[in-house]
Amino acid sequence: MAGALLRSALRLKPRLRPAGAERRRYSQRSEGLERAVAAFRSVSGDEGVSLGEAVREQHGRDESVHRCRPPDVVVFPRCVEEVSALAKICHEHQLPIIPFGTGTGLEGGVGALKGGVCFSLRNMDQVLDLHQEDFDVTVEPGVTRKALNSYLRDTGLWFPVDPGADASLCGMASTSASGTNAVRYGTMRENVLNLEVVLADGTIIHTAGRGRRPRKTSAGYNLTNLFVGSEGTLGILTKATLRLYGIPESMVSAVCSFPSVQAAVDSTVQVLQAGVPIARIEFLDDVMIGACNSFNSLSYPVTPTLFLEFHGSSKSLEEQVSITEEITRDNGGSDFAWAEDEETRAKLWKARHDAWYASLALRPGCKAYSTDVCVPLSRLPQIIVETKEDLIRNNLTGPIAGHVGDGNFHCIMVLDPNDPDEVQRVHEFTERLARRALAMDGTCTGEHGVGLGKRALLREELGPMAMEVMQGLKATLDPKNLMNPGKVL
């Protein structure tokens, strides 16, 4: 449950050693672990295996408020064969396997709930096969989004999926990440062509066949999209083949203020209906705009606001901007300002990308937790209005920023971890918000994943039968429940 974990999240001590009746089992496991560590060292060398407390703690948490759950050991494989050999050892000794990219997740996905072995993939950081004419590239799991785009700098191509953080691309595949420009370029689901995966028993598979990269296929079950979004619970992603896009000739950004949430969302729907191929359309509520103004010394009107971005040729941009400006004006939007130059655009998007820190700055010393519901577009005004009323009624700080073109928005909950009453109120609020989204045909998570905190909500969302199917798939691929146990299901 989001809240139960939120509560536990705020205790920051590492996992305690078991006591009483569990001691003997622990001691058996401890011996198994020792033998496994020796075997890991024979595969990866001393430098590829770490038992150090600092290293373990660093790998026991992500950027969420979920508390640190360090693994027993961290391994640093350098190639898929090594990942496979290490996984076989874990399989033999029944040790949990937790894949680790950059630790920038937001749902506690890397916590070692049952101890075990963290597979840090940071040493596998090569861009392997770039096919410019085919608009595809294959990367190792340690390659981050920014590293890939920096590699692509002189090719005229880019990988657009942008969750904000400089996450590893295989980590992004794991959580089915998306972000600000999914409305134009899709999410990881639409942009992964093939995956190399090491299963719990060390078997290496290629979801679309080794080295294959057709842009479309009807060849058998869609294994690629079974692993995208599986949050490390079905296998370790060791290679991803991704779709690339031509860098647009020009980009224009714009900002526009609205009298109401409804007016901002109506504009969004109409822009999409008009076929404007908008690249980003981000909503910020009055509280978030206020926070951004303070944090970045800006002076946007403190009212519901859209930040927009257009990609295309200069000529098509003119038209896109002019249609959008007309639509926003018809909906009572004002102060429509657009910018073509890099500097003004960068300033505008910095304000949006700093939303997390701007929110935290509202209450220094506090921590933040981001909700992640997604609903059909037409339900956005109602859910945002109700959610804002809920925040006020419960005296909570939760500025709102959202990928409104997809119906996905975040309340960045700023809370004092030492105030149990507030922690409880945030817990109850996030559950109410998720249920509000479910009642509007939506989902409790648009892009962050289920991780630790949303397992009970997932069950409500999908119903017992679909959950049973998912459990069946998990049991088929990982019968010993070694892959990232305690997550998703």
Next chain:
Amino acid sequence: MAGALLRSALRLKPRLRPAGAERRRYSQRSEGLERAVAAFRSVSGDEGVSLGEAVREQHGRDESVHRCRPPDVVVFPRCVEEVSALAKICHEHQLPIIPFGTGTGLEGGVGALKGGVCFSLRNMDQVLDLHQEDFDVTVEPGVTRKALNSYLRDTGLWFPVDPGADASLCGMASTSASGTNAVRYGTMRENVLNLEVVLADGTIIHTAGRGRRPRKTSAGYNLTNLFVGSEGTLGILTKATLRLYGIPESMVSAVCSFPSVQAAVDSTVQVLQAGVPIARIEFLDDVMIGACNSFNSLSYPVTPTLFLEFHGSSKSLEEQVSITEEITRDNGGSDFAWAEDEETRAKLWKARHDAWYASLALRPGCKAYSTDVCVPLSRLPQIIVETKEDLIRNNLTGPIAGHVGDGNFHCIMVLDPNDPDEVQRVHEFTERLARRALAMDGTCTGEHGVGLGKRALLREELGPMAMEVMQGLKATLDPKNLMNPGKVL
């Protein structure tokens, strides 16, 4: 194997009754079948159950050359509860279940290889929930592509995926269909938001939770895309929630002739690289253009040709066309002609859509089989040139048409079913073509599916480990192997 089935396909007799040692087993099954039919009638009434030979034969074949394999009985359920009740009866009596949409498939997917019960879904033909502002709609499995677009006529919305045939939308989901405008709007994989599925034991699940329709989600495993492309082997699709798009303000079509395959494909890559949001970009080789000229009394130059379509505002279309014209000219393209008026556009696309019949008209009395490989864009010139040489060397008729923006093309093989030597040469040719695609990082099927004919090729394409995972998934969801047995795996 494509060829083995191709050979068997041309025997057109219905399935023979078993003889000898199998007779007793057959007689036991026959009794089970009789009891099942009585139970079907109690669920669906007499009019909902057919044992008539004509009806069974009509449901035992699709539009491919695979020979008719009629089911033992055809049922016509009217709602999901009925589908579930009928499936439970099949499950109890261990009878195969074969879902049937419109029978427009091209890989023999509806043949009842082991007899059993065909579930014709034609009576479930309602458009259920249209949400205009949310760009989504939910349809029953009997709703066809054209029926949906006709329903949407006055809404300003449309469903663009267009495989040519007026297939049912759930049938299209089953084979992961796409077609001419996938380059702009994606395939069924990208356009199905949720599915209602009846599993082999009659369990009803909703892949994204009942009634849910967020545009994106990270909530658990992607069950939706596990069933998309599963060709009826994992469950019966009884409802699909689909993404819709705004009808573009304007459409322009164009046609352009090239001195070589390479020049046509180079133009395609450059158009995509330039970020032109092209809606259709179809390649026809010289033989196909010749066939189209004869069939439709046209006079296009008999040389590699691109048919193109642009969607957008009038202003953006001007730019798209002008960029494309420049690119084609730089690649030696000539006779670039574009048309905005409905009539000229319709004439142009009629020529493309008649490709199948134009090919058949090359050799009256013959039958046709379409190959369906898909390779990375840059490999297209080589594979097309080698394939054309192969056709000539083996004295075969196989005009080529392709969705070149996706790297997917079809050889429409026209053959005399009574010439065993030619049948054998076509068999060997299609296998060589598929292996040529596999050697170029491609797939044996871009959009038609595996069905009966490509099972051995699928194994070559994916490798034994990925196949084992697929078999594991199948065994989990359908442990008795009742769902469309003998297909895909």
